[in-house]
Amino acid sequence: MNTDPNPDPFEPESKERLRLWLRLLKTTRLVEAELRERLRLEFATTLPRFDVMAALHRHPKGLKMSELSRFLMVSNGNVTGIVDRLAEDGFALREQVPGDRRAARARLTQKGKEEFIRQAEAHEAWLDAMLAEIGPDIASDLSTALARISDKFED
């Protein structure tokens, strides 16, 4: 489906890759901005809070702070503050890990779980609308191509 396979044979491939990167960045930021605004308006929350809640929802037994940090690819000190604020609102809590007094496991409260489910349903519907241009087969191809990039970072 590539309609213009080689517009300028003298242009290096690196320029084409740079263009791809800029497009990737722009698309991601547009979608992110839209999600952030809707989360703010409809649920009075933020994207980082949503991300943390999503991670905790996928792990009902809870996650250690360091696991959360790795999973979300954000710094260690960062999750401390986000979980603090979620705890203040009664959406999450910390539990001591038995047998290791260094570690604490964060998990959702019942209230947090219910709230997250509401948010996640809206989130999925918003995304579905935003990516409506992309049919399921193209979505799958795109995912595969993107996976090829991110797989290079495994180490």
Add this chain to the structure above:
Amino acid sequence: MNTDPNPDPFEPESKERLRLWLRLLKTTRLVEAELRERLRLEFATTLPRFDVMAALHRHPKGLKMSELSRFLMVSNGNVTGIVDRLAEDGFALREQVPGDRRAARARLTQKGKEEFIRQAEAHEAWLDAMLAEIGPDIASDLSTALARISDKFED
């Protein structure tokens, strides 16, 4: 090239789109994190500073603060601080716009321009290596598909 066109005919398309989004986010964050670290180690700078310098480099006559803000899709108040810090380091400066005493145009200094060129060359080489898995034709297809998403946000 879609090797698995319909893994579960009962799964809604929205799940496939959600997966695509998560993959998009993960890939972008991985590449961004790598670029940020390299900019820090090799040039003692940050991604937002690089982005501002790139925008100013593309517009040698300078950009108004509000134009910079729109171009980079970041908030108005945000660019103020970044340009402030670039100015402290002698990489950028503000000029009054003649005929409109509200507006100021930011542009690169000669020192800033030279520094940016060094950084941009390294940046392009890093990206080329990170996206090496993606050939130019696939890069072009990918860009087209992503453009279909971001074009929906024009208004």
Add this chain to the structure above:
DNA sequence: AGGAAGTATTTCAAGTATAAAATTTTAAGC
């Protein structure tokens, strides 16, 4: 001219983000 509405920018408060240092606890080697 004079005022309302709009535009450009900065300031502000709160939250997010990083890297690095500090703290506390656990595990390993000898």
Add this chain to the structure above:
DNA sequence: GCTTAAAATTTTATACTTGAAATACTTCCT
């Protein structure tokens, strides 16, 4: 058992980010 290394988390300092309010100037309408 004692020391040292490793691990988990928090704290610190600095920068980035947003949305909203404040400030200053411009334009438009009458």
